[in-house]
Amino acid sequence: MSAEIVTERHDVDVVIIGGGVNGTGLARDCALRGIKVALFERNDIAFGASGNSSGMIHGGPRYLVYDPNVTYTSCLDSGHIQRIAPHLLFRIPFLMPVHAQRTGAKVALTLIDAFFDLYDKYQPLKRGKPHTRLTPEELNELEPGLVGSVVGGVAFDEWGIDGVRLCLGSLVDAIENGAEARVHCTVTEILRKDDGSVKGVRWRDRTSGETGSTTAKIVVNATGAWAPITASLGGLEPKAARLRPGKGIHIFYDRRLTNYAIVARTIDGRQIFVMPWQNTTVIGTTDDDYYGDLDRCVATADEARYLIQAVERVFPALKQARAIGTWAGVRPTLYAWGPNEDALSREHEVLDHEKHGADGLYSMIGGKLASYRIFSEEAADVVARRLGNGEACRTHTSSLPGGDEEVDPLSLAGEAGLEAVAATRLEYRHGSRARRVLERIHRSPRERAVVCECEPVLEAEVRYVVENELAQTVEDVSRRTRLGLGACGGMRCAARCGQIVADMTERSPQQGQRMALEFLESAARRRLSIIGADQARQEAFALASVRSELGLDRRFEEP
């Protein structure tokens, strides 16, 4: 029996199902240890929770009371992430006002202050600054837009990251170290031998319809909130990979309203925030059990209202801005009984399904963006041990693509004759690899053309992400570059982007047009819940424009 295993041939050592932060993190870790990996992603990289989170690489002060362990691992790993991908991180100064109408507000402030004293101990792990306690006057000076009488507050420090770029960084590095990856390719079955142990997966390419199978010694289910469904693809009970699906939404606005992120409380006592993000403002988030279609998860009007009302209570300036988009994701929270979703643990676990009769099958359940690297390392240790691979983990010392060297966006702008904003955004997304994007312009000056004015995104970057980051559709390009997410809803850039993607992927111009329409339709669907008077005009205008240029299909006209 064991002799057979030794001589058996496999396509790869490990198949990883899921291209979120955990799947891509594991792929990278394995690849760096010389383990042969194939990763399958049903939709696109970071399509799930990883591309739709709040993007905070925080130690999660709110977890401190429930679970200091989460805070410690998060802070420690935040330090590592800063080392390997400095370009992707940005400092977010937070303000937490304590409102006077709360009973015992003064006491509360003292407790919060003491609480942050405790949090300060973790801050050095992530190069964070210690908190400061603020008087009402100081608060007002820092953020005049805050209303309501306060007894004071605290200012503390967190880091933000673009979750999509993080996943891509891991995956691109994995690929450069020998991993294979397929996107828009879903695993349809986890193949098992007669004795129950895994022997690989069967998959189907959702674009071409091509099917096939890939054999492996180990299969890791890293499908986040999809994990129970994935488990059932291997004939397991869904509850073998049980988790609590907690849906959260964010809304973004057309302008920057504050320089600080502000923490507020909802009527039912949950914590929410307003945060500046580049030239926009983001508010988030909610946390509700979700049992809908994970492939079509969007913010509903009910959820949007709940969030907007809560934020407007402390920060009425929000009313002056125009909501232009939403994103929604489902947290794969470790299963636990609890009355309030927020109290659930964010800790993670590598589940060994041997106990369910499926030797060689593992599930990565739970986790956070902030602790993805540690979680991946733990899972890679399990994989490596089983394969008899003794290589050490290198994911905390070796840089992610673009994180090896600091580049000055302004000198980039000067060299390539770009506008400063364009260069800054490009450098943010690609770090030192922004140079590779610009090399394209040297070779073909035409690619300097701005495809999306709002972000802005250059033609060279569109082509670069198709060539190097597995983008296959307009929507994929948008996820990687934020193309088409401005107030115009992609009306001015989707068609052009579709032309370029079709050209790069050897598809017909008609397919490029169809891709553009698919993007426009799905982007419109994500805005439907937040359309106010001004945005309604923009939406109707975009409909007319898109019809004229591309033609509308029925999906636009009917809900």
Added chain:
Amino acid sequence: MRVAVVGTGVAGTAAAWYAARGEGEVVVVGSGSGSTALYSGALDWLPWERSTGEERLDHEVMAFATALDAWTVGSGRCRVATRAGLARPTRAIDTALLNLEPLAGRHVAVVDTPRAGWDGPSLAGALAESDWARSTRTAFVPVSVDLCAAEHERDIGDYDFAALHDDEDRLSTMAERLRTASTAHDAWLLGPWLGVSTEAAEQLRGLLDMPVGETTSAPGGPAGARFEAARDRLLDEAGTRVMPARVAAIEKAANMWTVQLENSKAGASDLVVDAVVLAVGGVAAGGIVLDEPARAFRDGSSFHLSLGAPVRFEIDGGDADASSTLHGFDLERRGVGALERVGVAADHGAVRGAERLFVAGDVVAGRPRTVLEAARAGIAAGRAVLGHTRESIT
């Protein structure tokens, strides 16, 4: 007899043009850009995806197009190249656009010029692979020619670039460069760069002695500007009075309509008229406004016009307010397309429940959002106004 037309898009223009045949005075009040001022230059009757492009047009619509002197409305279908690379049918066109229909089976050169946002080779490729080009064996070939006289012209917008070619010398230079670049084809397809007045394209055709024309315009391109220039000429010739103002409200008093102007300057007082045509555009033009939830809750309405007027809104044949929830109009359920289907409830252009109040164009419920429909509706409103006012006079 006095008539006020509110809105200076194609619907308002057509209504005023028609009503000016009467004996009374026609005043057109409008300001700001609506859909017509920002449109593509393709003139559809039905939304083009559902149309053959061969629909018969009312002879008055043809007469209006002729009078406007900026459009080409033939008896059959036209075909335009969109910037997204479609060779699509349309019923008629802004004269500056290239009509592809008669070029079936021919050789069309697509200008490949270094301007930001213009990719000649990729456009030519997309057009060449379109179903129409394949089935008619029409060739689209990129031909390299630099139409910019200075480096900075590569980055200016289409409108500004088009405006340069209202200058005759510039236009001859363009003709010269095109002629030098190639003569081995049957027509030239250019971007929307042929002037913001109406003649440049025609002149260029004369200079080159072959079909030359534009693709469709992006929003804010020269097609809308050319409409506005033609409209101003037409209304001037028709002898209507044009007031560049916004209307705050209309009210009926003593069997007359009072048209109240917004922050009317000293001198500009309210108008008192027999009949009113509202041609204020749809949601896209700001003529119809989606109510914020608070207002919807307070007033029990989910839409209002950009001016106060006694109208009701309809969608899909039912009352729009009936589709509202406590939080306003239920877009989530109706879909974003609802923003085009909603409009003022009217029977053949006459506002339901109001006398001598008419609507035309995008503001009307359940009608296609197209240029020729707006023109047709404007003419119908003009005719109705004349009928009614004649009655009230005799």
